[in-house]
Amino acid sequence: MAINRKFTNVSAGVPGPKGAKLIELRNQYVPNGVGNNTPVFVEKAHGSIIEDVDGNRLLDFAGAIGTLNVGHTPEHVVQAIKQQADQFIHSCFHVGMYKPYIDLAKKLSNITPGHFSKKTILLNSGAEAVENAVKIARKFTGRSGIVSFTRGFHGRTLLGMSLTSKVKPYKYKMGPFAPATYKAQFPYLANRPNGLTEEEYIDFCIHQFNDFLLTEVSPDEIAAVIMEPVQGEGGFIVPPKRFVKEIYAICKKNGILFIADEVQTGFGRTGELFASTYFEIEPDLITMSKSIAAGVPISAVTGRSEIMDAPSPGEIGGTYGGSPLGCVAALEVIEQIEKERLWERANTIGTTIKKCFNELKEELPIIYDVRGLGAMVGIEFVDPITRQPAKELVAALTKTCYENGLIILSAGVHSNVLRFLTPLIISDEELNEGLDILKFSLQQVIGKHKTEVK
Ligand SMILES: Cc1ncc(COP(=O)(O)O)c(C=O)c1O
Known part of the structure; x- marks a missing residue:
């Protein structure tokens, strides 16, 4: 499958050259213990889109860890x-x-x-x-x-x-x-x-x-x-x-x-x-x-x-x-x-995400559980053969996602749950582009990790 891009663009690579330089400075001056889920250095952000210092445009399904129900910079x-x-x-x-x-x-x-x-x-x-x-x-x-x-x-x-x-x-x-x-x-x-x-x-x-x-x-x-x-x-x-x-x-x-x-x-x-x-x-x-x-x-x-x-x-x-x-x-x-009664929009967003992953679950047994309330949806990944939490796969997936233009985070004591914290003002088109990037990235990761998929 190919990604039909309207909102995203990662042609500079994530991180791009300016981002990479800033990461060097970050490593020099900011302590190790301050975790970074992505290598993205933000230049500006509006709605559900983050633009980085290299001009990449990424969809934001993390919303600053659930901080942006009304999106960036309303x-x-x-x-x-x-x-x-x-x-x-x-x-x-x-x-x-x-x-x-x-x-x-x-x-x-x-x-x-x-x-x-x-x-x-x-x-x-x-x-x-x-x-x-x-x-x-x-x-x-x-x-x-x-x-x-x-x-x-x-x-x-x-x-x-x-x-x-x-x-x-x-x-x-x-x-x-x-x-x-x-x-x-x-x-x-x-x-x-x-x-x-x-x-x-x-x-x-x-x-x-x-x-x-x-x-x-x-x-x-x-x-x-x-x-x-x-x-x-x-x-x-x-x-x-x-x-x-x-x-x-x-x-x-x-x-x-x-x-x-x-x-x-x-x-x-x-x-x-x-x-x-x-x-x-x-x-x-x-x-x-x-x-x-x-x-x-x-x-x-x-x-x-x-x-x-x-x-x-x-x-x-x-x-x-x-x-x-x-x-x-x-x-x-x-x-x-x-x-805008955004709690109602949360239910619609959640239904769309769950439908997408419930369909995928039929073909991909590594998807163990699709759950959530409203737009607070989590997808748990477990190796279908060993029954072990698929931590490495989820880490590879979140990385592949940002490389492909989507910021999304993991959660769970085993870090094997993909969590959705999209802005609630996200449009259907943006949501679908993000889900396409996610599905595309999942295919890439499963292919690369040669996970047993029936
Ligand atoms: C349920 C809950 N309580 C407390 C906190 C801590 O909030 P903060 O990081 O703003 O201190 C968080 C942060 O993720 C949270 O999710």
């Missing part, structure tokens, strides 16, 4: 940032308050799930939102325990890392980790033990969680359970709704706060404005970041007013938290998401 967002920068860039909310902070706090309190009075603190990053949600939960409950889940990801700070459950590269030799953090088992339907029906498996997982409360930590020591409604870094794993609702009910019964980490799932990605709505839960606290502001660094914790008010003045916050530029960008982004 004009009204850029305009709002410029206007704010003209007025003032920063006054620090703790020193000089400003209206966009209040407007965004009000907006988030109104649009997040939960029919109760809410308040919002604004911060800078996803990890910082998680840190603050935990501090607030501990202060409110007077308890210390925090329960997260296997394969969960909550950031790279010490506490974020402690709650995270992928050792390499996130935690390896970086301990000791924060005390009073516990990991419960997260369901993984695609890998359930042979012979168990879906319902039996869900019963088993709930039983396991109740066991965990007997063997690991008592409910009255737990301040909060933190859960990604759909696991992101862990491999785009969608838990069964009954499991999530049951954990939520156990929390309610035992005075444990439920924190939904919607840093990756929020703002329309999963087919609802927030994934918690799909799971029919009203979290006590919600952490948000990524697609909140089209790439301007800002994050939030929104929660029940009485919980959010537990810390005393000065106990939460920070110099840059809720910067004016982030606030005005977020307000514009949310307005666009609501006006």
